[in-house]
Amino acid sequence: MSDTTTERAVNRDAMKVSDEVAISITDMNKWFGTFHVLRDINLTVNRGERIVVCGPSGSGKSTLIRCINRLEEHQAGTILVDGTELSSDLKNIDKIRSEVGMCFQHFNLFPHLTILENCTLAPIWVRKTPKKEAEETAMHFLRKVKIPEQADKYPGQLSGGQQQRVAIARSLCMRPRIMLFDEPTSALDPEMIKEVLDTMIELAEEGMTMICVTHEMGFARQVANRVIFMDAGQIVEENEPEAFFNNPQSERTQLFLSQILGH
Amino acid sequence: MSEVHGQTVSYVRDKMIDEQVPPVAEAGAIKWLRTNLFSGWLNILLTVISLYVVYLALSLVLPWAFGGVWNAGSLTECREVLFSFYKSSHGGACWAVIEDRWLQIMFGFYPPELYWRPILAFALFFIALAPVLFADKVPGQLIWFSLAYPFIATWLIWGGAFWAPILAAMGFVVGVLVLKVLGKITGPIVANLGAVVAALLWWGAIMGPINDGLNKMVGGGRLESRIATLQEEADRLPREVAEMEAISADKAAGIAEAVAVKNDMLQAMAEIRIEEFAVEAQLEPKEIALRRLVGAEESLENLAAILNEWDGDPTAASDASETDVSKAQVASDRASGLIQDVSDLLAESIGDIENDTVEPSVVAAEMVASAAAEDPSILTDADALVAKATLIDPLTALQERSEGITTQSSLDDIGALRVDIMVVIASLDADIATLSGIQDKIIASNVEDLVEPQAALLSQMADLAALRDEATVVAQDTFRVSTAQSNGRTFLSSLMTLPDQEASVPELRDQTIALRDALPRSQRGLIAVSQLPDDASSDEQAALSGYLDAQSTELSIQASIADTYAELGRVGLRPIDSRDIGGFMLALIIGIAGIVLSLPLGILLALGRQSHLFIVNKICVTFIEVIRGVPLIVWLFTGSLLLNYFLPPGTNFDLLLRVIIMVTLFAAAYIAEVIRGGLAALATGQYEGADSLGLSYWQSMQLIVLPQAMKISIPGIVNTFIGLFKDTVLVVFIGLSDPIGFSNLIRADTDWNGIYWELFVFIGALFFIFCFAMGRYSLHLEKKLQREHR
Ligand SMILES: Nc1ncnc2c1ncn2[C@@H]1O[C@H](COP(=O)(O)OP(=O)(O)OP(=O)(O)O)[C@@H](O)[C@H]1O
Ligand SMILES: [Mg+2]
16 A cells, blocks of 8 residues: 555655744643553654654554644643643634644545535634635635535535545645644545645645654655654654665564565 | 448347337336235235225215305204204214304404404514525525514514513623623623623613603603593593494394294205105104014024924933933023014014004105105005004914914924014015105105205305304404493593602602611511511511501502503503413414424533533433423423412513423423434534634534534424424413313303314314424425435
């Protein structure tokens, strides 16, 4: 499943990393009941960085990125997003959520709204953008993900790849500074995976800060500037893609990579 | 290519056969019948049985419903008319009760001259509903009308000053304004609480004085002119009432005359039928006698069979076994029983024929008198009638002979008796046949004779009904004018004393204050003498009671001034008391109010039940379980009786309002559970999608979760609504006159005592129309939503 990625040259030069810190996680711990899912997570992401998170199933990847926009609550440690600390203060949470876009494995589009309404909903209600302006923005992003002609359809009438691109456009309409992706391609056919990855690469080229849980190693190689390997709730290894793939340090990583790339 | 094929393939079809019509049995209606009704033997059987059952039901119901009487003043009149048509008073429905009372069943005791108000409210209801039901087809601004509608409808139905609904609606405006302002300054919880407090403050403390002020302002200006009109009316109205009473007397005389004409008509129709009755009187005893004779003949046959098998008296033989003896015993017993039967039946049939009231010759005379004039063949028949005596003599002889029979009689004797009885049967049979023939002929000729009088009777009944309607209108007018007259008189006197009353207020207030100040400080807040300590002296008691009396006098004078001004200053509709609202209108008011209010409450309860806030969650769960777990009727009794007990004394809380509250709470609990099902059916991804976009809780509920959950719950919600609407008839048990209550009231009238079916059918049809419409709309909505977002 590794190399479905584009043949087109990725313009890595365009992806500039600044010194500004976008996300900083220190000593974060999380339990589900008595189950210790995340242990002592420390992670700093600078603005413009593209992080790929990988690891075996159940290792806590989803939980980690869901903590970043507080879809899950952490119990110890701190998470700072754009300098704002995530606490139980509702105002902060809503502010951070409107700054951080998220794409889910199963898209989570709203089936009772058209594609256009899906995209304009949050700008109109959260950002209080006038309807007209919101629609223009939405059309702009729908063009960008190459499905402007579907604007008046309902999500149920679209293919999986199209739906995932709508989901990306929907997030982008909020003009987020950070995008989180939780296995955006793992529910898709290879053909559609390509559509979605292309869109994500374009985003990366525009300098978006991205954290991406994915097993698309080709994508990781081309786009990521850091790959993180998680196992049993811990960050086991963290390195540049070349080094990570060619010269993995820990035994666990080697095993994982051999399994995922081996055949 | 084609040549190659032409050579290598022996035959290739080069011409297509034209499309053909399928065989008759495979197309159109026949195909449909075959596949749907007659596809297998079980299906055929079911089809036939169900058709038969449907036929049976319809053949009973349709003639009853369509052969009914529409014009009659009472159940007795109805039965008279039915009898003149069908010779039975149960041949048709007495719809006259509906014709007579349908307005009451619909509107209760609402004043008839004001019917336009509820009707207008009902018509506006559909306009208000349009933005909700058909959001895509009507302009969006109409939603403002929908929001204003509850106030408009309340005002139309209950009446009062036009500013009352505006003032009430202002409460919500105040609430929203406070919410907006506080929402900017503080958090949402404080803002919401503040809004509720502000609205309650408005309704409780601010609205009343503003209303009084407006009344006083408008009323003060009208005082003089109103007194003048009232005095003028006081002179005029008694004359009007007298005139109307004279008209009423006229109408009553007209009605009495019409009733007399109707009675004559019924009499005439009975006379036309007199020969029918005569023949019937002749026929009936003969038919009974015939059946008895046939019975006797059968008994003799059985007796012969038993005797034949038994063959004598085996007990006489010495070698008879015990079983033979007991068998012989049984046979002998049965034979004796049969002999006794024969004898009895013969005796009874003699009695029947002797009791026969009319001699055949008398019947014949009747024929000659009238019917034969039209159909001479009846005369020939009448000649053939057998005289009573010709039957009785042979029967008596037979009866005597039958007494001679015993178990020892020879089979020949029995056979001979049987044959003789059969001869009598044959002659009786011929007699009956002749009579039936006469009867048929008479009925046939009467049917023609009756057509005209029946039509005349119907038109006479219609005239009578029209006369009665006019009389009712006059009576209502008289009642209205005389009520207006007496109200006017009372009001005039309170207007006359108004200046004095107003002048006395300051003095009364001073007096109250003086008495209050004279009390010891600790007693000033008491509201009853019984609250004084036990050891209080009689002086203290007298002082307190004096103060309390003065205070209540002052308050009652003030209340009476306020009432007078309210009446004087009212710019709007005549107020109607809740007690006068009844019938189907009551069911609609309770049903619609319940439906409109229970939906939002149900949604809130469902969300509360899902909430992670512990207290909110537990309150909602308890509320839902308690309300659901107790029958509605218990809640209605609680509302009507107990609630008064808990409320502070003096608060007069409208019974109808209490019922609406109870019904709303009850339905809300069910709606909450239905919607909870819808919420549970929603994927968690929807919540997460909404959260990840930064939508607040209420936004994600309003925009994402509820629209989808509601869509899933539509069938359940509509089901609950239909149930709620039908359950409104339960209010009859707490003394409100809903349609069922009215059917009881109508029966209490001597005119309609004993009428059930017609009323219930009518009420049932009313409910059915509304419930069916709701069900259809819900289907339509489901289909539409299904199409839109799959
Ligand atoms: N809501 C929850 N309650 C209890 N346990 C949970 C919950 N969500 C996840 N878990 C557990 O936490 C662990 C980490 O889950 P997570 O979804 O983060 O894994 P993942 O790395 O994303 O796996 P995958 O690659 O399969 O998506 C799993 O063992 C899972 O069973
Ligand atoms: Mg996962």
